[in-house]
Amino acid sequence: MEAFMEEFQHLKIQLQEINLATTNFDMNNVIGKGGFGMVYEGVLSHSKRQSMVAFKRLNRSNGQGNCEFLKEIMMLSRYTHENLISLLGSLSGPNSIFV
Numbered sequence: 001m002e003a004f005m006e007e008f009q010h011l012k013i014q015l016q017e018i019n020l021a022t023t024n025f026d027m028n029n030v031i032g033k034g035g036f037g038m039v040y041e042g043v044l045s046h047s048k049r050q051s052m053v054a055f056k057r058l059n060r061s062n063g064q065g066n067c068e069f070l071k072e073i074m075m076l077s078r079y080t081h082e083n084l085i086s087l088l089g090s091l092s093g094p095n096s097i098f099v
């Protein structure tokens with residue numbers, strides 16, 4: 001898993017930035033719920049720009065785990081298509097992983 005995450009180091013986003021963008025994962029920022037858990041919206045500053053983005057937060061009690069979530073990160077980081085959203089970054093920790 002560590003070797004796998006090394007490949008995605010360039011996508012790493014700081015938790016502080018995510019907390020700021022989602023107002024600490026406030027329920028008012030929830031825009032949906034999927035197989036991994038809640039999806040939040042927020043404004044993220046990156047490359048001197050500000051963008052409205054979606055943050056997907058892994059909730060392991062939903063049945064899916066790191067493996068499935070990392071597969072999604074890998075897929076979104078490797079493929080571009082007009083019907084696929086672009087992955088801006090991710091963060092892994094002992095409890096959660098975010099995109």
Ligand SMILES: Nc1ncnc2c1ncn2[C@@H]1O[C@H](COP(=O)(O)OP(=O)(O)OP(=O)(O)O)[C@@H](O)[C@H]1O
Nearest residue numbers: 031032033034035036037038039053054056072085
């Ligand atoms: N980029 C986004 N922009 C706007 N809304 C989004 C975005 N991504 C997810 N959502 C919202 O969050 C909901 C859940 O999305 P999510 O991709 O987690 O669900 P899913 O289709 O069940 O897929 P998965 O099983 O991979 O989680 C969507 O139905 C949508 O309402």
